Amino acid sequence: MNNEERKVLSYLSEELGYGGNILSMVNAMGKKYGNTYYPNVYNAIMGLEKKGVVSIIKEGNNRLVRLALDNPFSIYYIGEAESMKASGTDIGSEIANALLELALGFDIITICILRYKEYIKIGRMEILIVAGSHDQDGKLAAAISSVESMHNSKIDQIVLTPLELSSMLEGNELNRIKELIGDKSIFYNSEGFWEIVRKYKLDGNRINQERFPEKLTRAQLAYNYNRFGYALYEDIESGTKIALEDVIFLMSASEEARIRYGAIVLLYKNCSRLNTSYLYYLFKRHDELGTLKGMLESLKDFYISRDWQGIEMLVKTIQDKKPRIYDKNLIKKYIEQYC
Secondary structure: OOHHHHHHHHHHHHOOOEEEEHHHHHHHHHHHHOOOOHHHHHHHHHHHHHOOOEEEEEEOOEEEEEEOOOOHHHHHHHHHHHHHHHOOOOOOHHHHHHHHHHHHHOOEEEEEEEOHHHHHOOOEEEEEEEEOOOOOHHHHHHHHHHHHHHHOOEEEEEEEOHHHHHHHHHOOOEOHHHHHOOOEEEEEOHHHHHHHHHHOOOOHHHOOOOOOOOOOOHHHHHHHHHHOOOOOOOOOOOOOOEOHHHHHHHHHOOOOHHHHHHHHHHHHHOHHHOOHHHHHHHHHHOOOHHHHHHHHHHOOOOOOHHHHHHHHHHHHHOOOOOOOOOOHHHHHHHHHHHO
16 A cells, blocks of 8 residues: 555545545645645545445546445555554553553443544543443443553543444534544554444545534524523524533533523433433543532432433442532522423
Protein backbone atom coordinates (compact mmCIF):
# COMPACT_ATOMS: atom_id res chain seq x y z
CA MET A 1 0.00 0.00 0.00
CA ASN A 2 1.56 3.28 -1.12
CA ASN A 3 1.26 6.65 0.60
CA GLU A 4 -1.55 7.94 -1.65
CA GLU A 5 -3.62 4.81 -1.05
CA ARG A 6 -3.06 5.23 2.68
CA LYS A 7 -4.30 8.84 2.50
CA VAL A 8 -7.40 7.76 0.60
CA LEU A 9 -8.15 5.07 3.19
CA SER A 10 -7.53 7.47 6.08
CA TYR A 11 -10.04 9.88 4.56
CA LEU A 12 -12.59 7.11 3.99
CA SER A 13 -12.12 6.05 7.60
CA GLU A 14 -13.00 9.52 8.85
CA GLU A 15 -16.13 9.48 6.68
CA LEU A 16 -17.15 5.98 7.85
CA GLY A 17 -16.48 4.54 4.41
CA TYR A 18 -18.21 7.13 2.23
CA GLY A 19 -15.95 9.33 0.11
CA GLY A 20 -18.37 11.01 -2.27
CA ASN A 21 -17.17 11.94 -5.74
CA ILE A 22 -13.46 11.98 -6.51
CA LEU A 23 -13.16 15.75 -6.96
CA SER A 24 -14.80 16.46 -3.59
CA MET A 25 -12.44 13.91 -2.03
CA VAL A 26 -9.41 15.66 -3.51
CA ASN A 27 -10.57 19.02 -2.15
CA ALA A 28 -11.35 17.65 1.31
CA MET A 29 -8.11 15.66 1.49
CA GLY A 30 -6.14 18.75 0.52
CA LYS A 31 -7.57 20.61 3.51
CA LYS A 32 -6.82 17.74 5.87
CA TYR A 33 -3.46 16.47 4.66
CA GLY A 34 -1.88 19.30 2.66
CA ASN A 35 -0.89 19.12 -1.02
CA THR A 36 -3.18 16.62 -2.74
CA TYR A 37 -3.42 16.24 -6.51
CA TYR A 38 -6.27 14.81 -8.56
CA PRO A 39 -4.18 12.41 -10.70
CA ASN A 40 -2.53 10.91 -7.61
CA VAL A 41 -5.82 10.41 -5.79
CA TYR A 42 -7.51 9.08 -8.93
CA ASN A 43 -4.75 6.52 -9.51
CA ALA A 44 -4.83 5.47 -5.85
CA ILE A 45 -8.60 4.96 -5.99
CA MET A 46 -8.34 2.95 -9.22
CA GLY A 47 -5.65 0.77 -7.64
CA LEU A 48 -7.77 0.18 -4.55
CA GLU A 49 -10.77 -0.64 -6.73
CA LYS A 50 -8.77 -3.30 -8.59
CA LYS A 51 -7.90 -4.87 -5.24
CA GLY A 52 -11.57 -4.85 -4.25
CA VAL A 53 -10.92 -2.48 -1.35
CA VAL A 54 -13.21 0.29 -2.63
CA SER A 55 -16.17 0.33 -4.97
CA ILE A 56 -17.07 3.09 -7.39
CA ILE A 57 -20.77 3.67 -7.97
CA LYS A 58 -22.02 5.80 -10.85
CA GLU A 59 -24.86 8.22 -10.05
CA GLY A 60 -25.54 10.46 -13.03
CA ASN A 61 -22.28 12.18 -13.90
CA ASN A 62 -20.79 11.41 -10.49
CA ARG A 63 -18.58 8.49 -9.55
CA LEU A 64 -19.00 7.90 -5.83
CA VAL A 65 -16.31 6.13 -3.84
CA ARG A 66 -17.09 3.81 -0.92
CA LEU A 67 -15.25 1.21 1.09
CA ALA A 68 -16.21 -2.27 -0.11
CA LEU A 69 -16.78 -3.58 3.40
CA ASP A 70 -18.26 -6.88 2.22
CA ASN A 71 -14.77 -7.77 0.98
CA PRO A 72 -12.52 -9.00 3.84
CA PHE A 73 -9.54 -7.42 2.06
CA SER A 74 -11.17 -4.03 2.52
CA ILE A 75 -11.28 -4.41 6.30
CA TYR A 76 -7.67 -5.64 6.25
CA TYR A 77 -6.47 -2.64 4.23
CA ILE A 78 -8.40 -0.08 6.26
CA GLY A 79 -6.97 -1.74 9.37
CA GLU A 80 -3.44 -1.17 8.05
CA ALA A 81 -4.24 2.51 7.48
CA GLU A 82 -5.76 2.74 10.97
CA SER A 83 -2.61 1.23 12.49
CA MET A 84 -0.48 3.92 10.86
CA LYS A 85 -2.82 6.61 12.16
CA ALA A 86 -2.92 5.16 15.67
CA SER A 87 0.88 5.18 15.80
CA GLY A 88 0.67 8.98 15.63
CA THR A 89 -1.22 9.16 18.93
CA ASP A 90 1.66 9.01 21.37
CA ILE A 91 -0.31 8.23 24.51
CA GLY A 92 2.66 6.56 26.15
CA SER A 93 3.34 2.86 26.58
CA GLU A 94 2.07 2.68 30.17
CA ILE A 95 -1.40 4.09 29.40
CA ALA A 96 -1.52 2.11 26.15
CA ASN A 97 -0.83 -1.10 28.06
CA ALA A 98 -3.43 -0.17 30.68
CA LEU A 99 -6.08 0.40 27.99
CA LEU A 100 -5.15 -2.87 26.32
CA GLU A 101 -5.60 -4.69 29.63
CA LEU A 102 -9.06 -3.13 29.92
CA ALA A 103 -9.92 -4.27 26.41
CA LEU A 104 -8.91 -7.83 27.20
CA GLY A 105 -10.42 -7.89 30.69
CA PHE A 106 -13.90 -6.63 29.81
CA ASP A 107 -16.51 -7.37 27.15
CA ILE A 108 -15.06 -4.73 24.82
CA ILE A 109 -15.40 -4.94 21.04
CA THR A 110 -13.30 -1.92 20.06
CA ILE A 111 -11.72 1.24 21.50
CA CYS A 112 -11.27 4.51 19.60
CA ILE A 113 -9.30 7.55 20.73
CA LEU A 114 -11.24 10.67 19.75
CA ARG A 115 -9.80 13.99 18.63
CA TYR A 116 -6.45 13.15 20.21
CA LYS A 117 -4.44 16.20 19.14
CA GLU A 118 -7.01 18.63 20.53
CA TYR A 119 -7.60 17.02 23.91
CA ILE A 120 -4.05 15.92 24.72
CA LYS A 121 -3.10 19.62 24.83
CA ILE A 122 -5.29 20.02 27.90
CA GLY A 123 -4.19 16.76 29.48
CA ARG A 124 -7.28 14.70 28.67
CA MET A 125 -8.17 11.71 26.54
CA GLU A 126 -11.58 11.11 25.00
CA ILE A 127 -12.20 7.45 24.22
CA LEU A 128 -15.12 5.61 22.67
CA ILE A 129 -15.56 2.09 24.01
CA VAL A 130 -17.97 -0.15 22.13
CA ALA A 131 -18.96 -3.02 24.42
CA GLY A 132 -21.22 -6.02 24.08
CA SER A 133 -23.43 -4.79 26.94
CA HIS A 134 -23.54 -2.40 29.90
CA ASP A 135 -23.36 -5.17 32.49
CA GLN A 136 -19.80 -4.24 33.47
CA ASP A 137 -20.09 -0.44 33.26
CA GLY A 138 -19.54 0.11 36.97
CA LYS A 139 -16.44 -2.09 37.16
CA LEU A 140 -15.12 -0.59 33.93
CA ALA A 141 -15.54 2.97 35.25
CA ALA A 142 -13.71 1.98 38.44
CA ALA A 143 -10.88 0.42 36.42
CA ILE A 144 -10.53 3.56 34.30
CA SER A 145 -10.53 5.69 37.44
CA SER A 146 -7.68 3.54 38.73
CA VAL A 147 -5.72 4.09 35.51
CA GLU A 148 -6.29 7.85 35.84
CA SER A 149 -4.96 7.88 39.39
CA MET A 150 -1.99 5.66 38.62
CA HIS A 151 -0.87 7.71 35.61
CA ASN A 152 -2.08 11.16 36.71
CA SER A 153 -4.25 11.47 33.62
CA LYS A 154 -7.83 12.31 32.67
CA ILE A 155 -9.76 9.79 30.58
CA ASP A 156 -13.32 10.62 29.53
CA GLN A 157 -14.97 7.44 28.28
CA ILE A 158 -18.14 6.95 26.27
CA VAL A 159 -19.34 3.34 26.57
CA LEU A 160 -21.91 2.31 23.96
CA THR A 161 -23.25 -0.93 22.56
CA PRO A 162 -23.08 -1.33 18.75
CA LEU A 163 -26.82 -0.62 18.47
CA GLU A 164 -26.51 2.55 20.59
CA LEU A 165 -23.60 3.77 18.47
CA SER A 166 -25.62 3.17 15.31
CA SER A 167 -28.68 4.97 16.72
CA MET A 168 -26.69 7.99 17.90
CA LEU A 169 -24.82 8.35 14.61
CA GLU A 170 -27.82 8.00 12.33
CA GLY A 171 -30.52 9.63 14.47
CA ASN A 172 -31.82 13.13 13.75
CA GLU A 173 -30.59 14.67 17.03
CA LEU A 174 -27.27 16.45 17.40
CA ASN A 175 -24.89 14.83 19.89
CA ARG A 176 -21.17 14.82 20.64
CA ILE A 177 -20.57 11.42 19.05
CA LYS A 178 -21.47 12.64 15.57
CA GLU A 179 -18.94 15.43 15.91
CA LEU A 180 -16.12 13.34 17.40
CA ILE A 181 -16.35 10.17 15.31
CA GLY A 182 -14.77 11.78 12.24
CA ASP A 183 -11.52 12.41 14.13
CA LYS A 184 -10.85 8.98 15.59
CA SER A 185 -7.89 6.65 15.87
CA ILE A 186 -8.86 3.03 16.40
CA PHE A 187 -6.69 1.88 19.29
CA TYR A 188 -8.05 -1.64 19.70
CA ASN A 189 -9.59 -4.04 17.18
CA SER A 190 -10.02 -2.10 13.95
CA GLU A 191 -11.69 -5.15 12.42
CA GLY A 192 -14.32 -5.11 15.17
CA PHE A 193 -15.08 -1.44 14.55
CA TRP A 194 -15.51 -1.88 10.80
CA GLU A 195 -17.60 -4.99 11.29
CA ILE A 196 -20.03 -2.79 13.27
CA VAL A 197 -20.02 -0.25 10.42
CA ARG A 198 -20.73 -3.05 7.94
CA LYS A 199 -23.40 -4.81 10.01
CA TYR A 200 -25.36 -1.65 10.82
CA LYS A 201 -24.76 -0.11 7.38
CA LEU A 202 -23.38 3.08 8.91
CA ASP A 203 -22.66 5.67 6.27
CA GLY A 204 -20.84 8.98 6.61
CA ASN A 205 -23.11 10.40 3.92
CA ARG A 206 -26.10 10.06 6.26
CA ILE A 207 -24.40 11.37 9.38
CA ASN A 208 -24.68 15.06 10.15
CA GLN A 209 -21.21 15.92 11.47
CA GLU A 210 -22.18 19.48 12.32
CA ARG A 211 -20.09 20.73 15.22
CA PHE A 212 -21.95 20.89 18.49
CA PRO A 213 -22.55 24.56 19.38
CA GLU A 214 -20.00 25.91 21.84
CA LYS A 215 -22.84 27.74 23.55
CA LEU A 216 -26.51 27.13 22.91
CA THR A 217 -28.72 30.18 22.78
CA ARG A 218 -31.55 30.36 25.28
CA ALA A 219 -34.01 29.90 22.41
CA GLN A 220 -32.25 26.72 21.22
CA LEU A 221 -32.23 25.29 24.72
CA ALA A 222 -35.88 26.21 25.30
CA TYR A 223 -36.94 24.49 22.07
CA ASN A 224 -35.26 21.31 23.21
CA TYR A 225 -36.41 21.11 26.82
CA ASN A 226 -39.94 21.75 25.58
CA ARG A 227 -39.53 18.79 23.20
CA PHE A 228 -38.78 16.54 26.16
CA GLY A 229 -41.70 17.67 28.28
CA TYR A 230 -40.58 20.69 30.29
CA ALA A 231 -42.87 23.41 28.95
CA LEU A 232 -42.32 26.82 30.49
CA TYR A 233 -44.36 29.83 29.45
CA GLU A 234 -42.17 30.90 26.55
CA ASP A 235 -42.49 31.63 22.85
CA ILE A 236 -40.92 28.61 21.15
CA GLU A 237 -39.54 28.43 17.62
CA SER A 238 -38.36 25.25 15.94
CA GLY A 239 -34.62 24.73 15.93
CA THR A 240 -31.86 22.13 15.90
CA LYS A 241 -32.78 18.96 17.77
CA ILE A 242 -30.32 18.17 20.56
CA ALA A 243 -30.01 14.80 22.32
CA LEU A 244 -31.83 14.49 25.66
CA GLU A 245 -28.63 13.87 27.64
CA ASP A 246 -26.95 16.99 26.24
CA VAL A 247 -30.04 19.05 27.06
CA ILE A 248 -30.03 17.81 30.66
CA PHE A 249 -26.35 18.63 31.07
CA LEU A 250 -26.72 22.13 29.62
CA MET A 251 -29.76 22.86 31.79
CA SER A 252 -27.92 21.68 34.91
CA ALA A 253 -25.32 24.40 34.37
CA SER A 254 -27.87 27.23 34.08
CA GLU A 255 -27.83 30.11 36.54
CA GLU A 256 -31.66 30.15 36.50
CA ALA A 257 -33.16 27.91 39.18
CA ARG A 258 -36.19 26.98 37.07
CA ILE A 259 -33.90 25.80 34.26
CA ARG A 260 -31.46 24.07 36.61
CA TYR A 261 -34.26 22.23 38.41
CA GLY A 262 -35.88 21.58 35.05
CA ALA A 263 -32.94 19.29 34.29
CA ILE A 264 -34.02 17.16 37.26
CA VAL A 265 -37.60 17.12 35.97
CA LEU A 266 -36.36 15.83 32.60
CA LEU A 267 -34.34 13.13 34.37
CA TYR A 268 -37.52 12.10 36.18
CA LYS A 269 -39.81 12.18 33.13
CA ASN A 270 -37.41 10.46 30.74
CA CYS A 271 -35.55 7.96 32.92
CA SER A 272 -36.58 4.99 30.78
CA ARG A 273 -35.12 6.49 27.59
CA LEU A 274 -31.88 7.89 29.04
CA ASN A 275 -28.55 6.66 27.76
CA THR A 276 -26.94 6.72 31.20
CA SER A 277 -23.45 5.95 29.88
CA TYR A 278 -23.55 8.97 27.56
CA LEU A 279 -24.97 11.11 30.38
CA TYR A 280 -22.08 9.99 32.62
CA TYR A 281 -19.58 10.95 29.91
CA LEU A 282 -21.00 14.46 29.50
CA PHE A 283 -20.76 15.26 33.19
CA LYS A 284 -17.37 13.61 33.60
CA ARG A 285 -15.73 15.49 30.73
CA HIS A 286 -16.71 18.76 32.46
CA ASP A 287 -15.72 17.53 35.94
CA GLU A 288 -19.35 17.74 37.12
CA LEU A 289 -20.03 14.18 38.29
CA GLY A 290 -20.91 15.52 41.74
CA THR A 291 -23.69 17.54 40.12
CA LEU A 292 -25.03 14.47 38.34
CA LYS A 293 -24.90 12.41 41.51
CA GLY A 294 -26.78 15.09 43.44
CA MET A 295 -29.48 15.28 40.77
CA LEU A 296 -29.97 11.53 40.73
CA GLU A 297 -29.94 11.07 44.50
CA SER A 298 -32.42 13.91 44.95
CA LEU A 299 -34.90 11.91 42.84
CA LYS A 300 -34.61 8.63 44.73
CA ASP A 301 -37.80 9.24 46.73
CA PHE A 302 -39.74 10.14 43.57
CA TYR A 303 -38.85 7.21 41.32
CA ILE A 304 -40.92 4.06 41.41
CA SER A 305 -38.71 1.10 42.33
CA ARG A 306 -38.47 -0.26 38.78
CA ASP A 307 -37.15 3.01 37.36
CA TRP A 308 -34.79 3.61 40.27
CA GLN A 309 -33.10 0.23 39.70
CA GLY A 310 -32.14 1.41 36.23
CA ILE A 311 -30.55 4.58 37.66
CA GLU A 312 -29.00 3.04 40.77
CA MET A 313 -26.09 1.49 38.86
CA LEU A 314 -25.13 4.93 37.55
CA VAL A 315 -25.24 6.37 41.08
CA LYS A 316 -22.96 3.59 42.31
CA THR A 317 -20.55 4.30 39.46
CA ILE A 318 -19.97 7.82 40.84
CA GLN A 319 -20.11 6.90 44.52
CA ASP A 320 -16.75 8.55 45.31
CA LYS A 321 -18.01 12.02 44.30
CA LYS A 322 -19.55 14.46 46.75
CA PRO A 323 -23.11 15.15 45.57
CA ARG A 324 -24.44 18.63 44.96
CA ILE A 325 -27.38 19.38 47.26
CA TYR A 326 -30.79 20.16 45.79
CA ASP A 327 -34.00 21.31 47.53
CA LYS A 328 -36.35 18.30 47.49
CA ASN A 329 -39.39 20.46 48.24
CA LEU A 330 -38.63 22.53 45.17
CA ILE A 331 -38.14 19.38 43.12
CA LYS A 332 -41.53 18.10 44.31
CA LYS A 333 -43.13 21.39 43.30
CA TYR A 334 -41.67 21.25 39.78
CA ILE A 335 -42.56 17.57 39.33
CA GLU A 336 -46.17 18.20 40.39
CA GLN A 337 -46.37 21.18 38.05
CA TYR A 338 -44.75 19.68 34.94
CA CYS A 339 -45.33 15.91 35.16
